[in-house]
Amino acid sequence: MEFVIKISQFLLSLSLLIVLHELGHFIPAKAFKTRVEKFYLFFDVKFSLFKKKIGETVYGIGWLPLGGYVKISGMIDESMDTEQMAQPAQPWEFRSKPAWQRLIIMLGGVTVNFVLAFIIYILMAFAYGDEDISVKSIKDGYWIENPLLVDLGFKTGDKVIAIGDSKVINDSDIKANILAAKSVTIERNGSQKTIDLPEDFLGQLSTSKDRSLFEIRIPFMVGAILDSSKNKGIDLKQRDIITAINGREIKYFDQFAPVLENLKGQTVTATVLRGNETLTRELQVDNNGELDIAIANDPRRFSELGYYDIVKKEYSFGESFSVGYNRFTGQISSYFEQLKLIFSPSTGAYKGVGGFKAIFDIFPNTWSWQAFWSITAFLSIMLAVLNLLPIPALDGGHVMFLLYEMISGRKPGDKFMEYAQMVGFFILIALVLFANGNDIFKAFFN
Structure with a gap:
């Protein structure tokens, strides 16, 4: 499906x-x-x-x-x-x-492609407004899983202060500026540190098995129990949050792996948060130290639980024109910057160039009109710029x-x-x- x-x-x-x-x-x-x-x-x-x-x-x-x-x-x-x-x-x-x-x-x-993108951005600003996550509210930093980032010196728990010369205010600022960045400034244990990115960072990232960057740390929210899981049939529902194993509180999903590693093949008692109710469930850890349960992401629920603050802005129809224009021109500028990097062999960015599968992959697995129109606006700009070559x-x-x-x-x-x-x-x-x-x-x- x-x-x-x-x-x-x-x-x-x-x-x-x-x-x-x-x-x-x-x-x-x-x-x-x-x-x-x-x-x-x-x-x-x-x-x-x-x-x-x-x-x-x-x-x-x-x-x-x-x-x-x-x-x-x-x-x-x-x-x-x-x-x-x-x-x-x-x-x-x-x-x-x-x-x-x-x-x-x-x-x-x-x-027509440029006008279409502009109109979409205006209507999206009016219909959906702006929703982002304040980086100041992310108390325990980011989850760093990609070996490329680890080798460069990043660690889970790092807070991102700036990308190049651009100060990071909201989470989206990271993805917006990382492509052309030469450095990232982080805060670790109260001290700031600047980590330089290699010239071919994009090339290395595009050929890496793990292309994740700075992921917001989230709790273990149940998405689906895999058919092969020993926990199939256990009374767990989607959006349940596992908060502890054998009485040991675990705040973030990235903290589960080392705990479960020492419990391979064992039955454990999991503390589960369902709405405002706290439950316990007996779960089986397989021989690989996993529960075989897919995770889900629900930013609004996580915000309610205090993991971070969501910043929401709404715009009148008149205000939407200036917001839409800024998004439109910003996206064009960003895409030209990407083309510049692609045509610079030393950056290795050409390795990240994708075709129809790459375009297919950016669409979400669930139907979202907001995501659909956002992607369509971006593709419209991409089509226009490429056709102007x-x-x-x-x-x-x-x-x-x-x-x-x-x-x-x-x-x-x-x-x-x-x-x-x-x-x-x-x-x-x-x-x-x-x-x-x-x-x-x-x-x-x-």
Whole structure:
């Protein structure tokens, strides 16, 4: 069921972004009386799942979910329709239109993606407000489990004071600034210490089996009892919190492992908090020192129990515009920073580039409209920025040649554009293979 929820969110988000992106090309093309021959969600290699001709345009859904396209008459694109281009130019064709109209048509897709992300951030600010965790309220620091962080000198219990030059106020500040950071300032036992990050920190992190960073320490909240567990059938419910073993109080989940390690194969008495009621349950520790019980995360419940404070802000519709704008511009700036790191080989960030599986993995296992729209807004920005890259097979490549034409007054020849399109297509295929190859490599070797 979890897979169905993830794949549903993934396909819905992808379909929404593709359709709106292509509409961004379609609408100005029609406005400038340019013929659009096809409008497709996904690629129709050899056959379509659905197609219907309305007017001069065939609308359809392909079977290959790697994107979508509009086929505009008289345009050298991925269809490589050289036969049409060999004919005399017609008034309804893309190549017959003024350069400024062609530029608007080509920029329409990325414009829609940027506008969509901006609107989503505004509406999310209004509907959900801001919710974060104050780092000052995290009394016993963070859980450091990743061996990479441990080797760099971080320890469980460290409090994060700053990432690089940016002071950490809320928990989200860590993830927002860690990608480009060169150092992390922590507080340990009342003293501050700065730990330098290696230049290839992102590369090491992306190839590590454990990609966790600074995790908030939480109690052992029961999520589900595994089918293979010896504790299957015990009266434990989801959201129960195990607070002690054999009378020994255990505050955080990360403290259970060393306790259970010494109780392998034994029956233990667990103290369980259910709502406001305290219960006891007899549990079996397996030979690996585990209870085989998955943990759950409920920030609001943990806040009620005093583990940390949740900071909540609500915005009026008017205030949501400025908040949405700040999120929008911040996300664009962050993504450009990520691209800069990816194209700097010394950082090793290119190892973290992912394809469709990486995108699929960022969607949650449970349906959350807040998470869905947040991810969709980010993907919309990502799609827009990537499409602006000056690669001939992408919108950015067409824009590059159009700007050259408008500045120089000379239009690149059709034969040159055909060759450029082929080169761009092979570059694009190489990038897609690299990104998805990274996914495969991580799945098998990490």
